[in-house]
Amino acid sequence: MIDPAVLEPLADDAWPARERERLGGWRLNASSGHSMRINACWPLAAPDRDPDEAIAAVEAWYAARGLPPRFKLTDRVVAPTDLAERLAARGFQAGKDTLVMTGATGGEGDPAVELFPTPDATFETVFTASAGDPEDGRERIEALGRIPPPALFARLDIEGAPAAIGVAALGGGFAGVFGMRTVPARRRKGLARRVLRTLLAEARRAGVERAWLQVEADNAPAVALYADEGFEPAYRYRYWSR
Structure with a gap:
């Protein structure tokens, strides 16, 4: 089982946003607002300030770019661990799951x-x-x-x-x-x-020798294709937005 703390930074670097910034272990990505991966904050490690202050800073950062604030919460690497509860208290809701699958080359x-x-x-x-x-x-x-x-x-x-x-x-x-x-x-x-x-x-x-990919968890035909080619589920993530 791959550790998402290892794979997620690779995933962020592999599909680079037009604009990138850090708040400690939080990665802020912004482009034109379409592809969620490059238009979301990835909280992969502790931020460089109080979590609620960090959330407010993320909201301001995206607002300055005319984009809605969005957070990508990944299994087992969210920091702080109660970030989902903090976001829910501010009116954020989780979207549908995305599945990360790994396999051999x-x-x-x-x-x-x-x-x-x-x-x-x-x-x-x-x-x-x-x-x-x-x-x-x-x-x-x-x-x-x-x-x-x-x-x-x-x-x-x-x-x-x-x-x-x-x-x-x-x-x-x-x-x-x-x-x-x-x-x-x-x-x-x-x-x-x-x-x-x-x-x-x-x-x-x-x-x-190893490969990873991301697919929406409810995209049954795509998940079946990748499973047939030897890929197995590793972990999930979901986007939180208002």
């Missing part, structure tokens, strides 16, 4: 899946096609460009057009898999599985 890749060290224009095509909000897609594309190397960007074309993509950020001995997207017309054809297997195979060739 390796296996065989798909020769039809192309790999790149940086994202190209076709990634934006797939993100835009698969995102309900173009601004959401644009924010994620910008985040892709901030991923620190080494990283693997995978793309699978069908009939000459980009159909599925995925990303693996390599760091801390892990491959963080995210950005898995398939254009709507090509879904339920096994394309995501082909992309995932290629990322895992290439990560092992790069000397990385």
